[in-house]
Amino acid sequence: MNRDELERLLADVAAGRSTPAAALERLSELPFADLEIARLDLHRELRSGLPEAVYGEGKRPEDLIAICRRLLAAHGRVLATRVSAEAAALVREALPGAVYHDRPRVLTVGAPHDAPATVVAVLAAGTSDLPVALEAAVCAEWFGLRVERHFDVGVAGVHRLLARLPDVRRADLVIAVAGMDGALPTLVAGMVAAPVIAVPTSVGYGASFQGLAALLTMLNACAPGVAVVNIDNGYGAAVLARRIAAARPTP
Amino acid sequence: MNRDELERLLADVAAGRSTPAAALERLSELPFADLEIARLDLHRELRSGLPEAVYGEGKRPEDLIAICRRLLAAHGRVLATRVSAEAAALVREALPGAVYHDRPRVLTVGAPHDAPATVVAVLAAGTSDLPVALEAAVCAEWFGLRVERHFDVGVAGVHRLLARLPDVRRADLVIAVAGMDGALPTLVAGMVAAPVIAVPTSVGYGASFQGLAALLTMLNACAPGVAVVNIDNGYGAAVLARRIAAARPTP
Amino acid sequence: MNRDELERLLADVAAGRSTPAAALERLSELPFADLEIARLDLHRELRSGLPEAVYGEGKRPEDLIAICRRLLAAHGRVLATRVSAEAAALVREALPGAVYHDRPRVLTVGAPHDAPATVVAVLAAGTSDLPVALEAAVCAEWFGLRVERHFDVGVAGVHRLLARLPDVRRADLVIAVAGMDGALPTLVAGMVAAPVIAVPTSVGYGASFQGLAALLTMLNACAPGVAVVNIDNGYGAAVLARRIAAARPTP
Amino acid sequence: MNRDELERLLADVAAGRSTPAAALERLSELPFADLEIARLDLHRELRSGLPEAVYGEGKRPEDLIAICRRLLAAHGRVLATRVSAEAAALVREALPGAVYHDRPRVLTVGAPHDAPATVVAVLAAGTSDLPVALEAAVCAEWFGLRVERHFDVGVAGVHRLLARLPDVRRADLVIAVAGMDGALPTLVAGMVAAPVIAVPTSVGYGASFQGLAALLTMLNACAPGVAVVNIDNGYGAAVLARRIAAARPTP
Amino acid sequence: MNRDELERLLADVAAGRSTPAAALERLSELPFADLEIARLDLHRELRSGLPEAVYGEGKRPEDLIAICRRLLAAHGRVLATRVSAEAAALVREALPGAVYHDRPRVLTVGAPHDAPATVVAVLAAGTSDLPVALEAAVCAEWFGLRVERHFDVGVAGVHRLLARLPDVRRADLVIAVAGMDGALPTLVAGMVAAPVIAVPTSVGYGASFQGLAALLTMLNACAPGVAVVNIDNGYGAAVLARRIAAARPTP
Amino acid sequence: MNRDELERLLADVAAGRSTPAAALERLSELPFADLEIARLDLHRELRSGLPEAVYGEGKRPEDLIAICRRLLAAHGRVLATRVSAEAAALVREALPGAVYHDRPRVLTVGAPHDAPATVVAVLAAGTSDLPVALEAAVCAEWFGLRVERHFDVGVAGVHRLLARLPDVRRADLVIAVAGMDGALPTLVAGMVAAPVIAVPTSVGYGASFQGLAALLTMLNACAPGVAVVNIDNGYGAAVLARRIAAARPTP
Amino acid sequence: MNRDELERLLADVAAGRSTPAAALERLSELPFADLEIARLDLHRELRSGLPEAVYGEGKRPEDLIAICRRLLAAHGRVLATRVSAEAAALVREALPGAVYHDRPRVLTVGAPHDAPATVVAVLAAGTSDLPVALEAAVCAEWFGLRVERHFDVGVAGVHRLLARLPDVRRADLVIAVAGMDGALPTLVAGMVAAPVIAVPTSVGYGASFQGLAALLTMLNACAPGVAVVNIDNGYGAAVLARRIAAARPTP
């Protein structure tokens, strides 16, 4: 769909020849705009609620800049994850408004999204889980959610978690990040009524097998209602949180 | 906490000596009531929003009946999963109001829960995935959600799914159940804005390794925002759906 | 070593020609007595503190009876694990004093061992873990330890565990039995100072992979000081508990 | 078989003392020519339709050059895969006609093969899958096939794939390359009648386990008729495509 | 699409109001017909070249009969795999023309498909691999291919294979079925120019891990051009063979 | 709990307003002190017998120094594991009394703990297992245990172990460290009555799979009473040894 | 090769027209005789030293009898493994000289092979390993080797093994059979100079994973010179022993 078609479509809506719902439906069906560098999925926001994000791992800085620039032009904002400090420095030169979060290696340009007022409690079991927890927290904030951080509340000292429990209970959603034994989400899910998004991390050694142990623990959580995402996938947890926040009961 | 204590607590609330919030907080902290047959977690509903369910696998009918009776007395309703047809027949004799769903092997007594009006689309990839999909559907209905069933919409014939897409898009939540290649949730998550709960099933042969292939596919879904639960765990998906339905944005 | 040699050895000790320590040393070196049915390790008690136990799985009743009888003759008592109800009935006919514990499928003949006064708290996460927990409990009692049972204290409702905590803290040793997510031992190890023996069980479904998930969780316990044994190995946990109870600080 | 023998064989054919078919048969049986540097399989082309290719990974540049030179002398062309940019620069100095494709790290010298006119649609799910997809594409072109590239058509935005569907349907063969959830081939196989060659890539993180997740997905494709090759093996997919292209129905 | 619509479409083609190509395109887009028992994918033949087959495992005889009857009405023929002898007997009573192949447990009704004249050599390594090899052979014949069987040609006695080599070399396609070490396809692929479809079987014991060993061997075949399908999936191999047979070079 | 509260608590005890037991109970319940850099678990010693240790892997030297300084202030001593030589040099500059053990990469400041007189025999199978064995030995000594080292006593030359047996038998506890086949602990457990703590190491190549082989061997030890910890986890073995040493039979 | 050809060949040898070596060479090249029931590899004895054995698992008695009869006719003897007691009874009726060993389920007809005088010590770790150990022992005796049995010599009581050591040392070859921790072969290989053939068994439970643990232990044996065969493969161990016995140093 080119600019002309889009204008015509909107004119149809304006003139009453098409309803907004019909226009939205039609736009949702359109897959992508064909660009030079990459085939960006510009209508993903219409279909699935959030625009495409950039996965920075292994992308050359010049490509990263070009893609960010294009998405910025389309949406007025862009989010990139797994961006190295070196690449981030170059992007920030090219796109002056860019903000870089160095521990979670997340880069954003523009203003965050709006979202229904939602409080997400992001819990991390240990200090080594912080990069993943911060990726979840920074992305969730970017998606318009209010984040409360509760770090270093692993089950080895369960009193630290209990001390935070009243706050955690007041949150609408919980993201629980843990490596090693991955026991945090199951414990939390037994204590709160909110949905618990569990993020296993690759933290640990020996028989943690790069996060497999934590992943299996979370899938087998004896407290039901735990949503598991991929190992180290803080970004995915944030997207899921945003989807949940946006899910409104049918009146 | 015995009946006397409970009466005293409520009297305190009535007399203004305690606020309802404080009373709720205190009740939530109470762990369980010590019974003869089993240590039932009678306050789980206060803590985590839903009462304890009964996992029927391997339980003797007489124990099943006793536990159901006790939970029924406490909550006025009970849900049991993985109940064999033989056990169900005996339970229904003992507890006349019991209803048995034979394909998903779910048994309920009493009236379903109330919940904020929420539509859950339950999708199943193939006919062999039906028992798990029905466990999710029946449990979600029990938890007060409205369920729309879209079965046999696997990706081998993606047009079947596309034909259902407008309906699926209108749902507040999606539960996508699939075995074999487990590709259904990733496809759906790219088309709708709602949260997608993915349930891998152990359906398949050879290199499906009892659901491992579908599980890994779902964890690696290239469309973000997919919540994965354990293999064949339709009940867990329903609990998660209910938690999401109950999660209200903070005003 | 035949009876004659043993008599001579003891006579030497009596006559001062050998010290008791030397005699013990020599006896410990002796490997086994060659019998008709099986090569029983009659001196294991001297070497490793406990006599050989009988693993009943797959043994024919007549062999089981013969082996029990022989060990009974040597030691005045015998312990057999994994004995089916059918085999147990036959053994009890042949050996009238035999006692059979049907849930853990353990059979004993004779009086339990003596041991330094030691309290072992045996915890089980769920009711499905009971057979393994009871194998641990019954064997530990057979080895002369005092056992306190705390069943159904899984982390899905952590308040149940907290209610028992003062009792558990007073125990000298803890055996924590759990399937599914296997999170119980790590939680306990963060709350008590005693050694925690963790027994994963094969309870669970889907991605529990017959106890692998619980096993990995326990090996990766973020609270240090957890001793892990094989899946479903309640007997091994009891032997380890006895070894610990018998370990006395060097004055 | 040395030069003399070959001359004699051909003379026999020329003189009618041997039929061409018999000569071909005899040549096919001959295994290899014994060289100084390596035992090159010079008759592989006769047996299996394509000459031996050079696997460049870990080979020293001088060896690579020598082997390429020898195969070039025997066949008039050579294909090398997994050649680093550094090695390629040296090979191009030594063998002026060499062409290097840097993203797929493929090096060719001489003219491509002839093949029955065949169109191969090479699909890639994401931009990270490009090196593997390009290895498949470049090799397939080298083997004489006509390649149409459809990159970035992953299932997260299935409309991108649907937009290309008419083109893909016209192709004789499809090579579908995907990492992460590996769902692309199963989707395509449900939409086209051509053989679908599925290439899992090691792209992904966490529970993708270096391509294992995608591999299992493809082996369990619920649409039948998917041919799976090894992880990241674009070259193997191209060889298979060429074999299929060369397979002619028996009249 | 109901019968009326279909008639109108065809009338349009007949009257020149639509081209056959356009009609085909439109039909291909139609996903399925909504039936009582199951959502049968009646247009799969248009999209992917072969109609839907019935997977008989675990289906009740009455359902099997109903589904077969419906597909028979739609296509004039039906293929069902993994049908037990008991179920087959009942189907044959209900559908008199049904033919049952007992070793591969395949059931067919009606006449086989037509296909371009193609010879498929089906090789089996050992006698235990026969059920899978026969499933491949019977299905391939059903799809209109000419099958030549070469059974018991495993690599433990490679001379058996060499004796058959001239015949195998003349085939257009090879399906190589093997369990245990799974080495047969790699050996064959080094000797013939045709595409080799490798089917690992779950035959073997100990470290074969239900076909995993054979599967990995085939994926790592050092002779390139091997197409691997799922463990024990003879049907899938036949579908792939049919797709290859139907793939015609573009003129 | 700040200093003031602690003073008041102790004053209460002193004045008889609180018993020591009650005060200990209350202190044990307190979870942590909220600090600037990290949430240190300052009361872990009260709950589980040993203060928190610092896991040095991946921590920046300045953070390491700050954490060590804070724990030193709280406890008068500190233990850090997995500290690189570079980091250790900086820590030693900042904290002059620090001692660094370079092979096991352990750093301590202050005086070791007191403990009931206990002899721990630390056995290592091969020289490559030394870093892990030394981590166990140094930590055990730090926890107040007396350590006897028996290195290079692997089962390939079982006479080396037999020569040490009388010494090993006199120990109260055994820590057996082994990679490769991991057979040492099972052998030792058959020869001594003391508890055997088994530490698998990641030493080995090929099918040792980074310690998985040794781990499985130890979990399956045919001599019962073996306590297994995580791969390469010498520190965890020492904590377990200390817990066992501190476990006193109830009089 | 039919009988006539064979006669001609032998006549050629007798007449000096062919050397025995040339005749042997030619016979070795012949692959098989085409029979009705199965393609028996009648010349395997010439190629690899032993005739084909019959793998009885899953074969129907009548097929088993027919195959045995044919091999008996060709070689004057036959060996069948994994023969059930029921099948064995029928075979013995049909072939009166047949001998059945019930614990290892091995059946033989005719006289054992001759072999160079060789003593094989067959060791079994536990009584549950006996069926596999006996399969090895009975087959080795069938192949003409002299077998000495040393059962129940597992490493849990290493003195039992040491008591047998002088005998084991005198053997030419050792076959060591063990499940669970699989530590026996590594121990033996450190004590004797003979080749040690290690046979892992599927005996064990929990984390033995059907023999995987024992298999990995044996592959990682820290004493070099251990030959590992498949899990439960006593027959394979015997064949390997025979091959070693037959290997004569070149003068």
Next chain:
Amino acid sequence: MNRDELERLLADVAAGRSTPAAALERLSELPFADLEIARLDLHRELRSGLPEAVYGEGKRPEDLIAICRRLLAAHGRVLATRVSAEAAALVREALPGAVYHDRPRVLTVGAPHDAPATVVAVLAAGTSDLPVALEAAVCAEWFGLRVERHFDVGVAGVHRLLARLPDVRRADLVIAVAGMDGALPTLVAGMVAAPVIAVPTSVGYGASFQGLAALLTMLNACAPGVAVVNIDNGYGAAVLARRIAAARPTP
């Protein structure tokens, strides 16, 4: 055993006070000499036929030199494997007679062992397998065996192997080294009567999983009589070859 004791022992033999056999027995029982740097197993040669070798991986050059010097003093020769080129250079300076084989990274000092005249055919499937194959070859020669190299004879071009078959058949033993599909040993074992030692290598990519695929293939070899060693363990194959060569039938 110190020098004095050894002299006395030998004097006893000389004087007839002890038989040589008794002296040998006694020496075999002595485990090791306690040295400064390491506990070298100086009597391993007496027990298991070959002296201890040095595993060079990760050893510091000065330790390597010291250990080599000590073993050299004891045995007059020494073998070290996995020695880097840098370390080798330093060792050769310190021990002038040292010889370094750079591809297999093996270092020897002194004269090779004597052994019964034995021909070992070392086969390698591909050029990437050469380092492992050469480790086997060089070590076997060091142990006194005569080695014939047959490299690049993988099954992708089976005629290369067939061309070498007469030579391979004349060997007393075969060591077959292969990565990727690992099919070489099973093929060879079907063609020769000698023992076949199979060495899987970690060569391959994708689903070879660092040699796991080749390892499983070899363990499941459908030709019986294959002895498998650990992945990449050329040295272990050579030790096994030597043990076999030294195994003499009992007269």
